[in-house]
Amino acid sequence: MTLELDTGLPSTKLLQGVLRDKQAVEVKLVTGDILNGTLRWQDPNCLCVDTEGQVTLVWRSAIAYLKVS
Amino acid sequence: MTLELDTGLPSTKLLQGVLRDKQAVEVKLVTGDILNGTLRWQDPNCLCVDTEGQVTLVWRSAIAYLKVS
């Protein structure tokens, strides 16, 4: 829980670009759920997804993939 | 198990706000279960969810997402 976000990693940078540009994303979870929205922020444990104004905190451990539209 | 809660992380702060304000949350687990209630506390391993007075200890490793109503 005390790990910092490694801002030099390609995955961190890709996500930073996606959230800065408010690109639409599709996040598939291990439950099979698919969330469509934009990213508000990322931290080492979670991504915060905005789906039509609804704040959803998504655990990274539960993410299968994220597609950039 | 000896990790401390990183109170500076956005996800920790979002959850602290949610539990302080007793906001209703929907917690989706990797089992497909959905818990509706409020948060009592969080620690590095678990969230404690109050569902109509019933105490449920939820392992973070089993959480897919948490929606704030």
Add this chain to the structure above:
Amino acid sequence: MTLELDTGLPSTKLLQGVLRDKQAVEVKLVTGDILNGTLRWQDPNCLCVDTEGQVTLVWRSAIAYLKVS
């Protein structure tokens, strides 16, 4: 495997109280299995659940939630 149980964490303390008072618990696993019984002990890797005298060693990594009756 060498991590110690952090006895200061709320989740550890809640579980210690539950096992000391022999409170009935419902443990839901990621497999969908539900175990009903009491706790014998906890360590950093497992919970030991007593279901009618049957000893069941449950891996924390496989727990979705634990409800206190």
Add this chain to the structure above:
Amino acid sequence: MTLELDTGLPSTKLLQGVLRDKQAVEVKLVTGDILNGTLRWQDPNCLCVDTEGQVTLVWRSAIAYLKVS
């Protein structure tokens, strides 16, 4: 992978007793598979289960629970 088995943990000790006494165990995996047999050894990553002479290496990360008969 370099973690050592913490022989002081209750779960390690319970498993050591089970394998020393060749007690029958039922191991439920997150896949839903159930293995019945005895334990040959444990290490920090795996349990070695003997099911009628067949050697099965089981990853701890995939174990839901282990019942001692």
Add this chain to the structure above:
Amino acid sequence: MTLELDTGLPSTKLLQGVLRDKQAVEVKLVTGDILNGTLRWQDPNCLCVDTEGQVTLVWRSAIAYLKVS
């Protein structure tokens, strides 16, 4: 999150060869999803898969296997 890619590991080297040579891969996820494409890059947390120009960020924790065609 601050772990670096261990470029000496056989799995890292295999993936480096695959992405350098733009070999077609099939990535099976724990959700059951199968992604077919080529690799753009790897980092300690994710693989970036290119499926017909679509960028998909795949979490390593959600990968079951990767087949090289």
Add this chain to the structure above:
Amino acid sequence: MTLELDTGLPSTKLLQGVLRDKQAVEVKLVTGDILNGTLRWQDPNCLCVDTEGQVTLVWRSAIAYLKVS
């Protein structure tokens, strides 16, 4: 990702013997998939399975069990 393979562990040694002797193995994944083949190598993150000449990189985190034929 920088963890080294602990060659002293029984599970590492069992797998080394299996791959050296080209013993047939059955690898069951958490997805339910079963791979039959031989092992080419192991590292801390993955096993490389050869299924009729097809190279499959299997993540350890996705393995339920491995049976030696």
